[in-house]
Each structure stands twice: as structure tokens, then as C-alpha cells.
Amino acid sequence: MKFKFNVTGIDCPNCAGKLARQIEGKEGIDSCQINFISERLTVESGLAAEEVAAIVEKECRAFSKDIEVTKR
Amino acid sequence: MKKLLLGEPFRIAAGLVLFIPGAVLHFLNIDIPALILLSLALLISGSGVFLDALRGIRRLDFLDEKFLMCIASIGAFVIGEYVEGVAVMLFFLVGEYFEHRAVGRSRNAIKTLLDICPDTATVLSDGEECVIDAEDVEVGTVILVRAGERVPLDSVVESGTAELDTSALTGEHLPRRIEPGSLIESGCVVIGGAVVCRTVHTLEQSSATRILELVESAEERKSREESFITKFSRYYTPAVIVLAILMAAVPPIFNLLPLRDSVYRALSFLVVSCPCALVISVPMAFFGGIGGAASRGILYKGGNTFSAISRIENAVFDKTGTLTRGELSVSALHPCGVDEEELLYLAASAEFGSTHPIAEAIKRAARSRSRSQDIEEIGGAGVVATVGDARVAVGTEKLLLSLDVALPDDVPAGAVYVARDGVYIGAITLFDTVKDEAREALQELRALGVKRTYILSGDNEAAVRSVSEELGIDEYRAELTPEGKFELLEHIIDSSSGATLFVGDGINDAPSLARADVGIAMGGVGSDSAIEAADAVIVSDNLSRLPDTVRGARRTLTIAKENIVFAISVKLLVLLLVSFDIGGMWLAVFADVGVAVIAILNAMRAMKLPSRKNK
Numbered sequence: 001m002k003f004k005f006n007v008t009g010i011d012c013p014n015c016a017g018k019l020a021r022q023i024e025g026k027e028g029i030d031s032c033q034i035n036f037i038s039e040r041l042t043v044e045s046g047l048a049a050e051e052v053a054a055i056v057e058k059e060c061r062a063f064s065k066d067i068e069v070t071k072r
Numbered sequence: 073m074k075k076l077l078l079g080e081p082f083r084i085a086a087g088l089v090l091f092i093p094g095a096v097l098h099f100l101n102i103d104i105p106a107l108i109l110l111s112l113a114l115l116i117s118g119s120g121v122f123l124d125a126l127r128g129i130r131r132l133d134f135l136d137e138k139f140l141m142c143i144a145s146i147g148a149f150v151i152g153e154y155v156e157g158v159a160v161m162l163f164f165l166v167g168e169y170f171e172h173r174a175v176g177r178s179r180n181a182i183k184t185l186l187d188i189c190p191d192t193a194t195v196l197s198d199g200e201e202c203v204i205d206a207e208d209v210e211v212g213t214v215i216l217v218r219a220g221e222r223v224p225l226d227s228v229v230e231s232g233t234a235e236l237d238t239s240a241l242t243g244e245h246l247p248r249r250i251e252p253g254s255l256i257e258s259g260c261v262v263i264g265g266a267v268v269c270r271t272v273h274t275l276e277q278s279s280a281t282r283i284l285e286l287v288e289s290a291e292e293r294k295s296r297e298e299s300f301i302t303k304f305s306r307y308y309t310p311a312v313i314v315l316a317i318l319m320a321a322v323p324p325i326f327n328l329l330p331l332r333d334s335v336y337r338a339l340s341f342l343v344v345s346c347p348c349a350l351v352i353s354v355p356m357a358f359f360g361g362i363g364g365a366a367s368r369g370i371l372y373k374g375g376n377t378f379s380a381i382s383r384i385e386n387a388v389f390d391k392t393g394t395l396t397r398g399e400l401s402v403s404a405l406h407p408c409g410v411d412e413e414e415l416l417y418l419a420a421s422a423e424f425g426s427t428h429p430i431a432e433a434i435k436r437a438a439r440s441r442s443r444s445q446d447i448e449e450i451g452g453a454g455v456v457a458t459v460g461d462a463r464v465a466v467g468t469e470k471l472l473l474s475l476d477v478a479l480p481d482d483v484p485a486g487a488v489y490v491a492r493d494g495v496y497i498g499a500i501t502l503f504d505t506v507k508d509e510a511r512e513a514l515q516e517l518r519a520l521g522v523k524r525t526y527i528l529s530g531d532n533e534a535a536v537r538s539v540s541e542e543l544g545i546d547e548y549r550a551e552l553t554p555e556g557k558f559e560l561l562e563h564i565i566d567s568s569s570g571a572t573l574f575v576g577d578g579i580n581d582a583p584s585l586a587r588a589d590v591g592i593a594m595g596g597v598g599s600d601s602a603i604e605a606a607d608a609v610i611v612s613d614n615l616s617r618l619p620d621t622v623r624g625a626r627r628t629l630t631i632a633k634e635n636i637v638f639a640i641s642v643k644l645l646v647l648l649l650v651s652f653d654i655g656g657m658w659l660a661v662f663a664d665v666g667v668a669v670i671a672i673l674n675a676m677r678a679m680k681l682p683s684r685k686n687k
Contacts, residue, residue: 011137011168012348012668013355014305018133036352037179037359038288062131064124066079 003052005041007034009066019067023059028052041069079120080172084165087117091162095155110154114145118161135309137346137664144657147339151332160343160657167665171352174672178356181679182363186287188240188259189280193224196268206275218266222259226278227269229254234265241279242612243369259283283611286373286603287366293374297632301354304640305347312345312647319651333653340650343660344643353635353671360678361628367679369611370621377607378632380589381625385570387514387522388561388584391529391539393577393613394594396504400429402437403538406484407498415498417441419490422457422464430488431455433502434466454488465491472496486532503535506542509616514543516619522573526564528557528584558583565589575618577602592621628678635671642667 010016016036023032023043028051030044045052053071060067094109115122118141125139141164148157193206194216201216206224209215217223219234235247238260247263250256256269259280275281294302320338323329329337358375365372372378389395407415420438423431425447435441444457444464454467456475465475469489472479477491487499514525527548529536536550549560561584565572574581574588577595585591585605593602595613603609610617646663649655 011172012352014347014351015136017302018136022131022133033292035288035292037175037355039179040288062127064127066120066124 003043004072005069006072007041007069019063026055083117087113091158110158113158140342144339144343163661171668190222190224213271217262223256225258225271226273227271229267229269232267235263237261244612286371290362290372290374295375298354305350309345309347316341340657340660344663346664349668350639353639354632356675357632357678360675364679365624371609378625378629380571382629383571384573385523386572388526388574390576400433400502403503404501410497418464419466421459422466462492486534513615520622554580631678639667
């Protein structure tokens with residue numbers, strides 16, 4: 001399943017790439033892509049929607065407190 | 073966003089308020105209060121940066137600009153450059169703030185450009201109007217779209233006539249007339265009247281949503297330039313850090329510089345090593361180019377198409393519906409024993425009740441016609457009908473032969489043949505009209521560097537030759553199957569060093585669209601297979617968009633390259649200056665955030681299409 005989020009507050013495409021790799025490294029997450037410019041985060045995972053949202057939110061908060069994610 | 077506005081400016085302001093008296097006291101050599109004020113200034117203004125750097129360290133992935141800024145400002149403090157340490161942090165924050173503003177502005181500019189989807193729809197049920205979320209409207213719902221409103225979902229008009237401004241989707245400004253039965257796409261604006269219509273797609277499948285989806289995901293297909301800069305920064309940052317360490321350690325060992333000075337220069341190196349300005353400069357340009365093109369109805373599937381499209385040398389076209397309107401008209405009359413007018417009159421009268429494209433073309437060409445009787449339509453072959461007191465047959469060679477009509481030897485090929493009471497009276501040749509703008513568009517393409525043009529068509533030889541001659545096409549092939557087209561296209565691609573463009577309407581050209589260096593599907597987002605196969609989609613069927621596309625791609629590419637050269641050369645230059653103690657940390661911060669801001673502003677030029685010459 002694909003899960004899409006809006007993500008704001010990322011500094012640059014470099015950081016976006018790092019955050020995406022960070023999320024990708026979590027168990028149960030198959031892939032994660034962050035589009036810095038359109039501020040979209042897409043996760044592919046077999047987990048339930050709430051679990052995915054929890055992982056994404058946790059990783060974003062651990063990355064920088066300026067980052068906010070919302071489900072779209 | 074709120075956090076950013078409240079948090080960052082506040083931290084910067086507080087930092088400044090503490091910094092100014094601190095700096096003054098420092099220069100007056102009132103050391104202890106100065107140190108206190110300056111430390112507080114650094115802690116408050118830099119708190120966000122420090123915390124994010126700590127988060128990075130905890131992840132064991134800390135080589136980012138925040139970590140580097142921390143090292144630089146704390147390092148400056150350690151070697152006694154208190155004022156410098158705080159100033160660099162403040163300068164960095166101000167720069168970052170402008171950088172965010174610039175990115176935000178570009179994002180908004182593009183979002184406004186693409187803001188073509190209304191959120192709500194006015195649903196009619198039992199004569200009552202109610203406004204609901206477009207997302208919740210099911211297929212088959214009756215909705216009302218008033219004059220001036222955007223169509224929320226793809227629908228078919230049930231009642232009312234109006235005009236449709238499709239410019240948001242197609243970039244074309246000529247409105248289209250709509251009446252019951254017309255399909256209207258979401259994102260278009262209804263003008264000059266209200267229409268009641270029935271939705272045919274959900275929001276997700278509607279045109280405007282699909283266009284947005286296409287444009288937003290285009291950024292995910294990286295261009296060569298983007299991959300280059302990402303790769304470059306992957307080596308650049310560690311390399312500069314190594315240089316910084318050498319800078320700090322080597323000169324003092326050989327007594328060339330005091331430790332303090334060499335550490336100061338090394339810290340400046342660390343600031344310059346930030347990769348952000350580099351990695352932000354290129355995708356921003358492509359995004360500007362993609363967004364700008366989208367507002368003219370040119371949709372890119374990815375940034376990787378730009379470089380191929382800017383160096384096309386061969387342009388291969390499908391004919392029907394691409395170079396021509398896909399609408400037949402009479403090109404010549406070959407009467408035999410009757411005059412031209414009579415031939416047309418008889419044919420048009422026989423075709424009276426038919427709606428076949430050939431019949432429509434003949435009827436349009438005839439000055440007069442009468443109602444025919446006893447009409448027999450013979451599917452795929454033609455019509456036989458009674459006009460006045462004669463029996464007239466209009467159709468293919470086969471039809472006439474089946475009616476035992478003798479045809480002379482010199483009949484034109486691929487025409488419509490007419491017989492009266494079993495006697496051949498002439499032929500009518502038809503052809504598809506070339507689009508008005510085709511000639512000019514092809515000339516512009518040649519001026520833009522296209523060396524050879526081709527038509528590959530499934531149509532008959534005579535029709536293809538006439539279009540080809542009219543437009544000055546270099547080579548044409550007729551009567552091709554889709555596979556035949558594909559093979560010939562492959563041959564053209566293989567025998568040329570430049571890039572090959574294929575333009576088709578996408579209905580059965582998917583393999584060719586996919587095989588060409590650049591495949592452009594013309595005429596809408598309707599066909600999934602075309603979107604799938606093409607590299608770019610031109611939403612309208614206006615051929616002038618083709619030279620526009622080439623120009624836009626070149627401009628975008630130039631801007632991206634400018635940004636690459638600018639960002640890299642400024643960074644290298646600053647490294648050089650700093651190592652000879654010119655400029656110092658200030659300059660280093662400029663090389664980071666200042667360059668990023670300038671690159672972003674430059675990138676936004678890509679949104680504007682270069683104007684057409686002599687127009």
C-alpha cells in the first residue's frame with residue numbers, strides 16, 4: 001500500500017533525502033520518497049495506516065522540530 | 073509554517089538584541105559582560121540549529137549544514153572570536169530565513185499556477201442545490217456549473233449551452249462551445265451561461281487532478297543535471313571537511329600560521345562545505361520549468377526529458393489528428409461526363425441521411441442537395457439512394473464493381489466513386505485538412521535546430537504525400553501498421569546522432585511514443601496508454617506548442633546549468649579566498665545561504681516561457 005503525507009519544514013533536498021532514508025530504514029517500511037519541492041512524502045508499506053503514520057511522525061520529529069507531517 | 077514565522081524571526085531578533093550591546097562591550101574591552109551577552113545571543117539564536125545538530129548526532133548521520141554551523145560558531149568562541157561566532161550564526165539564520173521565503177514563494181507561485189481544481193461541487197437533487205466536497209461526488213451525479221465557475225469534475229453536459237474556457241488545462245485562450253452531450257473537463261471555466269451536467273469521473277480520475285498528479289510527480293524523475301549535482305555534493309562535502317582538518321592542523325605544524333588563525337580558516341571551510349546551496353539550485357530550476365510549461369498545457373512526466381528535447385534533430389510525426397485536424401474535406405473532383413457541380417449535387421444528395429465523415433465532407437462541399445429516397449447504407453463501402461428519378465451509388469471501388477458499374481482505367485486512387493443508373497460519372501478525392509498552425513510550427517522547429525522531418529502514417533499514399541508536400545516534410549511513409557511505424561522510427565533513431573522526437577495523438581502510437589528519445593502525445597490527458605508511454609503530453613492539439621516546448625526546455629536547462637556553475641564556482645572561489653585569509657566566515661556564510669537564495673531566484677525565471685520571435 002502507498003501512503004501519502006504532506007510534509008513541511010524541511011530545509012533542503014539534501015535533508016529530504018536523509019529523512020527519507022531514515023524512514024526507509026524502519027522495519028515494515030518498503031520505501032519512502034520525499035519530494036522537497038512539492039512537499040510530499042510517499043511511503044510504501046504493508047503495515048496498517050496508523051502504524052505507518054506513527055513511524056513517519058516519530059522519524060520526522062526526531063529529525064527536526066520544524067518538520068510537520070499531515071496525512072493527505 | 074506558523075512555528076517558523078513565530079520561532080525563527082523571534083530567535084533572530086532576540087539574538088540581535090543581545091548581540092549588539094555584547095559586540096559594543098567587547099570592542100570596549102569590557103570582557104566579562106560582553107562574553108555573557110554574546111554567549112546568550114548564540115545560545116538563543118542558535119538553539120534550533122544546536123538541537124537539530126544533536127538530533128543528527130543521535131542518528132549518527134550528522135554531516136549536515138546545521139552540524140557544520142555549530143562546529144563553526146562554537147569553534148569561533150573557543151578560539152576567542154566571540155563576536156564572529158555569534159555574527160556568523162545570525163547571518164546564517166537570516167540567510168536561511170530568506171532561503172525559506174524564496175522557496176516558499178516559488179512553491180506558491182507554482183501552486184497558484186496549478187490551482188485549477190475547485191474543492192466543491194453544486195449537486196442538484198430533487199430540484200435542490202447543495203454544495204458538497206468534490207471528493208465525495210459519485211460518478212453519475214447531476215451537478216450545476218454556473219457562468220464563471222470552474223468545472224469540479226469531468227462531466228457531460230445535459231442541458232444548457234455555454235462556452236468553455238479550457239486555458240487552465242490547455243493554455244489555449246480560444247473558448248470552446250459546449251452544448252448537451254459535450255464532455256467538459258474539470259479545471260475548465262464555464263463562461264456565458266450555466267450548464268447542468270452529469271459527472272463521468274470521480275475527483276481522483278478527473279482531468280485537473282490527473283494533470284496535477286503528473287506535474288507533482290514529475291520532479292521525482294531526476295534529470296541528469298540533478299543526479300550530477302547530488303553526486304557532486306556527496307564528494308564535495310567530505311572533501312572540504314578533510315581540507316578543513318588539514319587547514320587547521322598542517323600550517324601550525326610547520327610554523328606557517330599560529331594555531332588560532334589556521335583554526336579560524338578551517339572553520340570558514342566548514343561553513344562553505346554545506347551542500348545545501350548546491351542541491352537546491354538544480355531541482356528548483358526544473359520545477360520552475362515543469363510548472364511554467366504546465367500552465368501552457370505542456371505536461372512533463374519528468375525532469376529527465378528536458379535535455380533530450382533541447383537537442384532534437386529529427387522530428388517524426390503521425391499524420392491524422394497530429395498534423396491534420398482529423399476532419400475530412402473534399403480536395404478535388406474528377407467528373408466524367410457530367411459537370412463538377414452536378415457530381416457534387418448527386419453525391420451529396422445520396423449521402424443525405426449519412427453521418428459518416430466522408431458524407432459530412434461531401435455535404436459541406438456541395439452547394440445544393442436534395443432529399444434522397446430508398447437509402448441503402450452499405451457498411452464500410454458506401455451508399456446507394458434514389459435522387460430525383462435516378463439511382464445513385466457513392467462509395468468505394470468495390471461497391472461500384474459489385475453493382476456492375478464499369479470503371480475507366482484512369483480513375484484516381486483512394487477516392488470516393490460515384491455512379492448514376494449504373495454508369496460511372498466521376499470520383500471525389502478527399503483529404504484531411506492540415507492544421508492552420510502546422511506550417512509555422514514546423515518552420516519554427518527547423519529554426520530551432522530540427523534537421524529532418526518525417527511523417528509516418530497509416531493513411532493512403534496520396535493523402536500522406538499531399539500533406540507532406542504542403543508542409544515541406546523531408547520524408548514520408550504511408551500505409552504503415554503501428555508495428556511498421558515502430559520499425560521505421562527505430563531505423564531513424566539508429567541512423568542519427570541527434571535526438572529523435574516522435575509526436576503522435578497517442579491512440580495507437582504508444583510503442584513509438586515510448587521508443588523515441590522524446591515522445592510527445594498531443595491532445596489531452598484522456599488516453600492512459602499515451603500518458604504512460606509519452607515523455608510529455610501537450611493537452612491541446614495546437615502544434616505551436618511544440619516549438620514552445622523546445623524553447624522552454626532549452627531555457628530551463630540553461631538556467632539549471634547557470635545555477636550549477638554559479639554555485640560551484642562561488643564555493644570554490646570562496647574556499648580559495650578564505651584559505652588566504654580574505655573575507656573570512658562572513659563570506660563563507662554568503663557562499664552557503666546567499667548562493668542558495670540567488671540560485672532559487674534565478675530558478676524562478678524558468679517559469680516564464682521565452683517569447684516567440686516576431687510575434
